[in-house]
Amino acid sequence: MRDQAEILFTDEQAQLMDIAEAFSASKSPIDAVRQQIEAEGAIEADLWREMAALGWLGIAIPEEYGGSGLGLGEVVSIVEPMGRNLFASPLVSTTLAAQAILLAGDAAQKSHWLPLLAGGTVAALALTEAHGDWDLANLTCTAEGKGDAIVLSGGKTFVTDAAMADVLLVTMALDGAPALVLLETASLPAGAMRREVVIDETRRSYAVDLSGIVVPMANLLPQDRALGCLKSLHLTACLLYAAEMCGGTAGVINVTLEYLLTRRQFDHFIGAYQALKHPMVDALVGLEQARSHLYHAATIFDAADTAGGEAAVRMAKAQAADAFAFASDRAIQFHGAFGFTYECDAQLYRRRALWCEQQHGDGAHHRKHLAGLLLD
Amino acid sequence: MSASQQELDEFQAEAAAWFSENKPADPGFLLPQSFMEVGTDQQFEFLRRWQRKVYEAGYLGMAWPGEYGGGGREQAFQDIATAEMVRQKVPFMTNTIGLSWAGPLILNMGTDAQKAAYIKRILSAEDIWCQGFSEPDNGSDLGNAQLRAVRDGEAYVLNGSKIWTSLGAYADFIILLARTDTQTNTKYEGLSYFLAPMKIAGVDPAPIKKLTGEHGFTQTFFNDARIADSCLIGEEGGGWQVAMKTLTFERAVSGGQAGGVHSMAVSAWEVVEMARHAMRDGKPAIEDPIIRDQLVAFLIEERGLALNNKRGEIPGLISERPASIAMSRKLTNSEWRRRLNQFAVTLQGANASRYVGDADAIDGGRWQRGYFNAFSSTIGGGTSQIQKNIVGERVLGLPKSE
Numbered sequence: 001m002r003d004q005a006e007i008l009f010t011d012e013q014a015q016l017m018d019i020a021e022a023f024s025a026s027k028s029p030i031d032a033v034r035q036q037i038e039a040e041g042a043i044e045a046d047l048w049r050e051m052a053a054l055g056w057l058g059i060a061i062p063e064e065y066g067g068s069g070l071g072l073g074e075v076v077s078i079v080e081p082m083g084r085n086l087f088a089s090p091l092v093s094t095t096l097a098a099q100a101i102l103l104a105g106d107a108a109q110k111s112h113w114l115p116l117l118a119g120g121t122v123a124a125l126a127l128t129e130a131h132g133d134w135d136l137a138n139l140t141c142t143a144e145g146k147g148d149a150i151v152l153s154g155g156k157t158f159v160t161d162a163a164m165a166d167v168l169l170v171t172m173a174l175d176g177a178p179a180l181v182l183l184e185t186a187s188l189p190a191g192a193m194r195r196e197v198v199i200d201e202t203r204r205s206y207a208v209d210l211s212g213i214v215v216p217m218a219n220l221l222p223q224d225r226a227l228g229c230l231k232s233l234h235l236t237a238c239l240l241y242a243a244e245m246c247g248g249t250a251g252v253i254n255v256t257l258e259y260l261l262t263r264r265q266f267d268h269f270i271g272a273y274q275a276l277k278h279p280m281v282d283a284l285v286g287l288e289q290a291r292s293h294l295y296h297a298a299t300i301f302d303a304a305d306t307a308g309g310e311a312a313v314r315m316a317k318a319q320a321a322d323a324f325a326f327a328s329d330r331a332i333q334f335h336g337a338f339g340f341t342y343e344c345d346a347q348l349y350r351r352r353a354l355w356c357e358q359q360h361g362d363g364a365h366h367r368k369h370l371a372g373l374l375l376d
Numbered sequence: 377m378s379a380s381q382q383e384l385d386e387f388q389a390e391a392a393a394w395f396s397e398n399k400p401a402d403p404g405f406l407l408p409q410s411f412m413e414v415g416t417d418q419q420f421e422f423l424r425r426w427q428r429k430v431y432e433a434g435y436l437g438m439a440w441p442g443e444y445g446g447g448g449r450e451q452a453f454q455d456i457a458t459a460e461m462v463r464q465k466v467p468f469m470t471n472t473i474g475l476s477w478a479g480p481l482i483l484n485m486g487t488d489a490q491k492a493a494y495i496k497r498i499l500s501a502e503d504i505w506c507q508g509f510s511e512p513d514n515g516s517d518l519g520n521a522q523l524r525a526v527r528d529g530e531a532y533v534l535n536g537s538k539i540w541t542s543l544g545a546y547a548d549f550i551i552l553l554a555r556t557d558t559q560t561n562t563k564y565e566g567l568s569y570f571l572a573p574m575k576i577a578g579v580d581p582a583p584i585k586k587l588t589g590e591h592g593f594t595q596t597f598f599n600d601a602r603i604a605d606s607c608l609i610g611e612e613g614g615g616w617q618v619a620m621k622t623l624t625f626e627r628a629v630s631g632g633q634a635g636g637v638h639s640m641a642v643s644a645w646e647v648v649e650m651a652r653h654a655m656r657d658g659k660p661a662i663e664d665p666i667i668r669d670q671l672v673a674f675l676i677e678e679r680g681l682a683l684n685n686k687r688g689e690i691p692g693l694i695s696e697r698p699a700s701i702a703m704s705r706k707l708t709n710s711e712w713r714r715r716l717n718q719f720a721v722t723l724q725g726a727n728a729s730r731y732v733g734d735a736d737a738i739d740g741g742r743w744q745r746g747y748f749n750a751f752s753s754t755i756g757g758g759t760s761q762i763q764k765n766i767v768g769e770r771v772l773g774l775p776k777s778e
Binding site: 006007013014017253261269278280284285289295296315318370371374375 | 648651662668669671672673675676677679680681683686687690692693696697700704707761764765767768769771773774775776777
């Protein structure tokens with residue numbers, strides 16, 4: 001762990017990053033973000049198809065299943081610029097579902113689902129429950145075997161983009177142990193989904209009532225791999241959230257800088273005042289370290305599922321969460337009275353930062369787990 | 377033609393063996409952790425001998441030109457030797473100002489005569505160099521230097537004083553920023569830069585006692601000190617540009633340094649070890665949840681700073697603000713080091729109150745002294761507050777502060 005100060009950044013990553021930055025900036029300028037908040041539905045179907053056509057949904061899916069056969073490092077390279085532009089889409093949930101199937105699915109599940117997910121089928125994650133615990137194995141949702149099907153009970157929450165999803169990756173306890181199942185949303189009765197009011201208004205989040213839902217046994221991922229899969233899913237989510245937060249931090253720093261360079265008070269551009277300038281440097285320094293952790297984590301988490309990879313990912317999530325929280329909090333303050341208004345963009349980033357921080361563990365939570373990994 | 381991997385590997389093995397065999401034994405007194413902390417003759421002589429030995433074995437100035445005493449080899453060899461010094465935790469090269477700032481500056485813009493006179497003796501530590509930038513009335517504002525240099529025939533006559541001169545009591549030469557003209561449009565245009573001798577009449581380094589209780593540096597008084605006009609480097613009136621050039625070496629924004637280890641690394645992992653022995657409520661401190669959180673935060677930061685160095689070399693990952701990591705490095709690393717030392721002191725419980733010289737001080741009191749000395753880097757070379765202005769203005773593009 002101590003000597004692995006390595007970061008690899010491939011030409012593919014650089015190209016993907018450039019394309020994703022240009023794409024996100026053109027598809028998700030700030031007024032489009034605000035229009036999207038007002039709109040009822042999620043991302044437009046055309047836009048999603050365009051992302052599928054760019055190959056982004058299959059980046060980390062092997063070629064034999066219709067993907068590009070690249071790794072999560074390449075996914076990181078596109079999620080970061082998306083975060084910077086507050087672009088919201090089910091790309092991360094679809095990628096995470098594919099990774100779970102790749103890791104824990106059987107041959108038939110992989111060959112059925114992975115090409116679909118690479119091609120534009122939308123997946124949402126139904127992992128979190130009402131208790132709000134970040135431990136994905138703390139499950140009150142249960143399933144019971146009934147012939148060649150299972151019957152679910154309980155509910156899930158924070159299922160982002162559930163309404164546009166074709167399939168949900170659902171966790172529950174089956175025979176007292178964690179299990180994952182692929183639930184096709186077509187089989188859900190009307191009223192099973194309830195839109196949640198969440199702090200990040202760019203997200204479409206739903207509570208899903210699973211009571212009495214019947215799923216074919218064929219959609220159950222082999223249960224012996226479920227626990228390992230949950231851990232991997234959690235860490236992969238942390239990695240991609242870290243990418244989104246690094247992007248968001250860079251974005252909100254630029255929004256604030258623009259104001260500090262145009263707003264004048266007491267005969268000076270306010271950016272000349274050290275009381276504002278110095279914390280902006282703190283924000284920058286936080287961002288730089290967060291990005292270094294991110295691309296290191298992307299490098300070694302890709303290579304192997306090791307304790308080193310876990311530590312790197314947890315560090316990346318913790319650092320990015322703290323950096324984004326600080327930069328977006330100061331963004332509101334440094335816009336002065338304007339920062340207190342809904343019209344000021346600072347709140348969009350602050351809300352995004354809070355969402356990302358509070359999904360899959362905040363900084364203190366990851367430091368606690370790092371303590372176990374590093375100190376004991 | 378660049379060296380093959382096999383050559384580099386062989387050299388690595390050779391260097392590893394040499395440092396392993398020649399690493400000095402514990403001298404029996406607490407060594408300083410950088411050139412800025414050298415406080416006694418005993419420490420100085422020990423470190424000077426060690427640098428000379430490393431140079432004579434061929435592990436210093438390896439990429440400097442052979443005609444002036446350097447190794448004339450590729451930088452890759454020096455980087456390997458330096459990494460080996462860090463890895464084996466050997467004492468640092470005490471002539472830091474010569475090796476890392478004055479030397480590269482002289483090689484970059486000095487005359488042949490200056491190169492011939494100084495370079496080899498910097499490497500061998502026969503000549504110790506110090507820096508004369510700061511003055512009593514202008515700490516971080518170098519452009520306001522007031523020490524006067526008045527031309528008199530083929531000489532300049534120096535009057536005034538410099539302060540915070542690390543190694544001032546030992547130095548043979550000083551890189552000196554002085555005012556040759558008081559009538560210029562801007563304060564910067566009146567400055568000139570000299571490679572000046574220290575051991576001459578009229579130069580009087582007076583030791584200053586630091587907050588640690590040691591003599592770490594001097595206030596250096598110049599009273600009608602006469603130096604030859606050949607001491608000038610760059611043009612008369614061009615001193616500011618030379619000083620800025622020097623800062624690029626000092627802050628490692630420019631390469632060309634002689635190499636070698638220049639300060640003893642501190643790691644949060646050492647503090648983790650300390651936490652296994654410190655006690656809280658009858659149990660090892662490392663079991664205390666709050667201390668665990670603090671330790672991990674330091675480990676994350678240490679790793680982030682190390683990873684910044686790696687990422688800083690990848691153009692595709694620094695494209696938005698290419699200078700950001702390099703320009704904020706002094707700020708981030710010095711502040712981290714100060715806070716880590718401070719935390720290590722507080723971790724010791726009641727024993728935190730002991731100091732260097734007490735027989736029961738933990739690690740000889742080096743964390744207490746280290747915390748105090750850490751301020752040399754958060755203050756010296758431009759305080760952290762000035763660094764934030766610099767980063768804010770040059771990296772983030774914010775307007776100058778009044």
